[in-house]
Amino acid sequence: MLKKKYASVLVATALVALSLGASLPTTQAAIPAIQVYISGDTNVQDLWEKTLVPAFKLANPGYDVNVTLDLHGTHDAQETAKITAAFATRKDAGADLIDGGFVQQLGSAGLLFKGTTALIPNLSTVSRAVLTIGKGGIPYRASAVLLAYNSTNVKTPPKTLDELLVWVKAHPGKFTYNTPSGGGSGFAFVQTVIDKYLTNAERKTLVLGVNKDLQPKWKTGLETLRGLNAYTYGKNGTYPANNAETLKDIATGLVDMGTVWSDQFASAIKDGTMPANIKVTQIANPAFTGGAAYLGIPRTSKNYKAAQVLANWVLSPAGQNLIVAGTMNGMPVIPVSMLDPKIAQGLSTVDVTNLRAPYFSANGNDLKSAWALAVPGK
Amino acid sequence: MTSTKTDVVAEGLGAAKAPRLSVVGFLMALPPLLLVLFFVGLPVLIAFTFSLGFTTGPNRVLSMIGQEIHKKDQWWGTFSAYKDVIHDPRFAGDMRTTLAITFISTTLVLLMALGIGIYQRMIGGRLASVMTALTLVPLFVPVVIAAWAIHTFYAGDGFMRSFFSQFGIEFPTVTSTVSAIAIGTIWTSLPFAILMVTSGLQSIPDALIETAQDAGAGFIRIIRTVLIPLAITPIVIAGTFTAIGILGSFTIPLFLGPNQPTMLGVEISNFFGAYNRPQQSIVMAFIVFASASGIALIYIWANVRSAKQSGRI
Amino acid sequence: MAKREKSRAKSSSPVVKALLGIFMLAMAFFILGPLLWLAIHAFVTNWTYPNLYPDGWTWHWWTQIFANSALEESIRNSLIISPIVVVLSMIICLPAAYAAGRMNYVGRKTFLIGLFAANSFPKIGLFASIATLYYALNLMGTIVGVIIIQLLGTIIYMTWIPAAAFASVPRNLEEAARDAGASKFRVFRTITLRMAMPGILVAIVMSFLASFDEAQGTYLVGAPAIYTMPTEMYALVENYPIQIAAVFSLLLAFPSVLLIGLARKHIVGGQLAEGFQIK
Numbered sequence: 001m002l003k004k005k006y007a008s009v010l011v012a013t014a015l016v017a018l019s020l021g022a023s024l025p026t027t028q029a030a031i032p033a034i035q036v037y038i039s040g041d042t043n044v045q046d047l048w049e050k051t052l053v054p055a056f057k058l059a060n061p062g063y064d065v066n067v068t069l070d071l072h073g074t075h076d077a078q079e080t081a082k083i084t085a086a087f088a089t090r091k092d093a094g095a096d097l098i099d100g101g102f103v104q105q106l107g108s109a110g111l112l113f114k115g116t117t118a119l120i121p122n123l124s125t126v127s128r129a130v131l132t133i134g135k136g137g138i139p140y141r142a143s144a145v146l147l148a149y150n151s152t153n154v155k156t157p158p159k160t161l162d163e164l165l166v167w168v169k170a171h172p173g174k175f176t177y178n179t180p181s182g183g184g185s186g187f188a189f190v191q192t193v194i195d196k197y198l199t200n201a202e203r204k205t206l207v208l209g210v211n212k213d214l215q216p217k218w219k220t221g222l223e224t225l226r227g228l229n230a231y232t233y234g235k236n237g238t239y240p241a242n243n244a245e246t247l248k249d250i251a252t253g254l255v256d257m258g259t260v261w262s263d264q265f266a267s268a269i270k271d272g273t274m275p276a277n278i279k280v281t282q283i284a285n286p287a288f289t290g291g292a293a294y295l296g297i298p299r300t301s302k303n304y305k306a307a308q309v310l311a312n313w314v315l316s317p318a319g320q321n322l323i324v325a326g327t328m329n330g331m332p333v334i335p336v337s338m339l340d341p342k343i344a345q346g347l348s349t350v351d352v353t354n355l356r357a358p359y360f361s362a363n364g365n366d367l368k369s370a371w372a373l374a375v376p377g378k
Numbered sequence: 379m380t381s382t383k384t385d386v387v388a389e390g391l392g393a394a395k396a397p398r399l400s401v402v403g404f405l406m407a408l409p410p411l412l413l414v415l416f417f418v419g420l421p422v423l424i425a426f427t428f429s430l431g432f433t434t435g436p437n438r439v440l441s442m443i444g445q446e447i448h449k450k451d452q453w454w455g456t457f458s459a460y461k462d463v464i465h466d467p468r469f470a471g472d473m474r475t476t477l478a479i480t481f482i483s484t485t486l487v488l489l490m491a492l493g494i495g496i497y498q499r500m501i502g503g504r505l506a507s508v509m510t511a512l513t514l515v516p517l518f519v520p521v522v523i524a525a526w527a528i529h530t531f532y533a534g535d536g537f538m539r540s541f542f543s544q545f546g547i548e549f550p551t552v553t554s555t556v557s558a559i560a561i562g563t564i565w566t567s568l569p570f571a572i573l574m575v576t577s578g579l580q581s582i583p584d585a586l587i588e589t590a591q592d593a594g595a596g597f598i599r600i601i602r603t604v605l606i607p608l609a610i611t612p613i614v615i616a617g618t619f620t621a622i623g624i625l626g627s628f629t630i631p632l633f634l635g636p637n638q639p640t641m642l643g644v645e646i647s648n649f650f651g652a653y654n655r656p657q658q659s660i661v662m663a664f665i666v667f668a669s670a671s672g673i674a675l676i677y678i679w680a681n682v683r684s685a686k687q688s689g690r691i
Numbered sequence: 692m693a694k695r696e697k698s699r700a701k702s703s704s705p706v707v708k709a710l711l712g713i714f715m716l717a718m719a720f721f722i723l724g725p726l727l728w729l730a731i732h733a734f735v736t737n738w739t740y741p742n743l744y745p746d747g748w749t750w751h752w753w754t755q756i757f758a759n760s761a762l763e764e765s766i767r768n769s770l771i772i773s774p775i776v777v778v779l780s781m782i783i784c785l786p787a788a789y790a791a792g793r794m795n796y797v798g799r800k801t802f803l804i805g806l807f808a809a810n811s812f813p814k815i816g817l818f819a820s821i822a823t824l825y826y827a828l829n830l831m832g833t834i835v836g837v838i839i840i841q842l843l844g845t846i847i848y849m850t851w852i853p854a855a856a857f858a859s860v861p862r863n864l865e866e867a868a869r870d871a872g873a874s875k876f877r878v879f880r881t882i883t884l885r886m887a888m889p890g891i892l893v894a895i896v897m898s899f900l901a902s903f904d905e906a907q908g909t910y911l912v913g914a915p916a917i918y919t920m921p922t923e924m925y926a927l928v929e930n931y932p933i934q935i936a937a938v939f940s941l942l943l944a945f946p947s948v949l950l951i952g953l954a955r956k957h958i959v960g961g962q963l964a965e966g967f968q969i970k
Contacts, residue, residue: 076651084439087442088436105654181648181653234554237636238555366653372468376638
């Protein structure tokens with residue numbers, strides 16, 4: 001394997017030396033494989049490799065797809081730097097379609113082909129609000145943050161945020177959420193507590209674009225969060241590092257309650273790493289945030305046309321049916337009425353447009369920083 | 379003859395060896411230097427201009443994606459990003475934690491390495507050999523696994539607490555405290571220090587120790603006047619490498635430390651990734667870089683000084 | 692050798708021996724405790740605090756690991772790339788180490804500090820500029836690129852440690868050999884190199900591990916074409932339950948024990964033992 005790569009490197013170097021920018025003549029089909037880059041958990045990899053890609057290839061003969069996974073987004077910083085550097089030096093970064101949290105950041109920097117209906121016709125069925133938040137990213141599935149609880153120890157879980165806050169103080173050391181910079185499930189809890197003290201209009205402004213003026217209003221929420229330091233697990237104000245650690249703390253029974261991603265929880269139950277007595281529920285007033293996962297087609301991609309075909313297919317009813325029917329309990333981004341009625345059963349109550357969206361990424365980054373300043377270890 | 383050898387050992391790297399300057403030596407030293415200059419020095423230089431607010435050319439990349447980017451307002455740039463970092467309330471705590479951990483862990487690592495090295499040199503035997511081999515184990519354990527092992531061992535549901543609770547003793551949860559960072563950094567740095575110190579002590583000739591013993595010197599006196607002075611170069615190299623390694627550590631404080639305050643290595647990564655403030659992140663990287671260079675300078679300075687005192691320069 | 696045994700026996704009083712014994716036991720607990728605790732988890736279904744015995748035993752985690760095929764290739768890549776890096780590092784750095792240890796030239800101290808400083812710069816701040824540079828040189832995603840980025844991390848070990856070793860070789864031994872009519876090369880080979888060998892060996896081990904463990908830069912340059920063991924493994928460990936990390940630590944312990952065994956045989960065997968002993 002490696003020898004082959006080494007040989008191809010030598011061949012490539014020789015070719016470059018002979019003719020600047022020459023590419024290897026291919027004897028294969030005209031369309032090169034679409035390189036899909038995933039930054040996420042294995043459940044997202046399974047969704048692509050086992051479900052979406054086989055069905056896509058069946059429906060679109062002549063296309064090939066190659067999936068690369070960066071587990072848990074460990075290397076987001078490298079990948080972002082790489083795609084940006086590739087853009088600046090006019091090289092191909094080796095990714096044609098990206099599925100990851102940093103897609104919006106790339107979109108805001110103008111490094112993605114804008115997700116418009118001209119390029120991807122099926123986007124016309126996706127709600128406008130979800131599209132706007134994407135900043136050029138293509139929404140393709142949704143998931144929500146939920147409250148996971150140990151049903152053996154907690155008979156009646158809290159129904160609203162206020163009830164949850166009361167519960168946390170009544171049961172010291174039994175609730176946790178991870179650092180907002182470490183994972184979205186902890187971020188959702190932080191934003192939800194912050195949002196408690198904001199008006200609906202203010203929340204919306206922070207979701208739709210950069211806004212520094214509203215940030216001072218986070219103060220009350222941050223004080224509430226700091227007040228929880230004495231009652232959360234790790235009493236001196238220490239919080240788990242990431243989503244996986246929160247799941248682990250709940251699974252091992254260290255805590256009775258915590259915030260988790262719906263898709264990661266579903267996958268953990270399936271893997272057997274989450275005991276059956278752990279249940280999930282959503283709270284209200286305000287609810288935990290959720291939102292769409294976005295795809296991005298980098299402008300560095302030479303194979304962007306094929307990537308557009310793939311993205312468009314994922315947004316078709318056929319692609320969305322597979323996302324909903326799969327093991328990750330995904331939510332569709334197109335109206336439920338367009339799905340297969342059998343699959344859509346029980347989904348009618350969930351609507352992606354009703355999910356409370358997370359803040360715009362720049363505001364979100366500021367909130368992560370503000371939380372780190374105001375809450376832990378204080 | 380023996381004494382000449384030990385003189386050279388004690389002299390170490392800091393002293394000039396030959397009176398005349400060698401062109402051949404300079405040429406021999408060039409290849410690694412050029413490699414480092416091109417592949418590390420150049421990116422560092424580019425990063426430095428970025429920290430001063432030069433946001434065009436090779437720095438266009440970071441300026442495109444980053445938040446809170448300061449553009450230069452003078453011909454030489456701007457110190458705004460540096461001011462941001464220094465005025466950030468996190469910075470003082472992080473800097474203090476980083477320096478304290480570096481100092482305490484390095485000291486303890488050196489003491490442990492000396493303990494094992496002296497035990498092996500002076501007493502020896504099968505137990506000593508087994509122990510030395512055992513202390514090398516962390517060398518072959520990747521940092522991330524070591525971090526997890528220590529994390530679980532001292533965690534709320536870890537061995538220490540489980541064991542002591544059998545006797546009704548409430549052992550503190552060490553994980554997620556600054557002490558856990560110290561334990562982790564000591565654990566991972568120990569093997570290298572022991573390798574250096576042990577090999578230094580082993581190279582001291584028996585004759586010297588015997589002479590001291592015949593002159594009536596006790597155990598402690600031999601350590602103080604014979605072993606440590608003669609092995610000082612490897613000991614100092616061990617200390618310098620350990621300190622610089624700990625200064626820039628990332629995985630250990632990330633897994634074992636509290637969320638705040640943390641070590642600068644983690645904060646650099648937070649600023650670069652989570653908060654998306656690459657310029658401030660690079661400023662912190664330069665602060666770590668400056669501290670590390672400072673330690674290296676102290677090392678060279680100490681060597682030159684000891685060489686001068688003994689009249690060799 | 693017999694002489695050394697004598698000098699050792701004389702220098703140890705029972706009190707000192709007992710104190711050192713306690714010190715050794717504490718060290719063993721400090722180093723091995725966490726590893727053993729983790730290792731047991733590899734066979735455990737779940738462990739409820741504060742029991743000293745786990746809830747149950749299982750092989751489940753091992754089958755999960757072996758189901759991951761990408762891991763095998765990444766380990767193979769690591770085992771091929773790291774030796775290449777070490778050999779290249781020796782070719783590039785050992786002459787420089789000799790020069791730094793034995794000769795005087797302009798900027799000698801700057802050279803040593805410069806290498807040191809470059810190594811200590813936190814890499815995360817350099818991702819963007821390194822990526823730009825590598826793209827410009829067409830090194831991105833190539834084996835050559837990965838080798839270079841790993842090579843950079845070994846230079847510090849391959850210059851500093853051998854430099855100290857070369858510096859400590861007694862000059863008068865070499866001069867005596869020269870006087871006895873040995874050629875310059877023969878003196879270098881049989882005396883200088885041989886006496887500096889323990890230091891060089893330490894440098895080789897450290898360089899190998901530095902290259903083997905390098906994850907961040909390798910990912911930046913290599914992915915998605917070339918994965919090495921740490922780039923593959925770090926993510927797995929961070930994302931799976933503690934039991935998976937335990938399986939990894941055992942899998943890694945196996946080659947490590949082998950490595951220690953081999954290193955011991957080579958280092959202890961023959962003349963090298965005088966300078967560097969791991970018995």
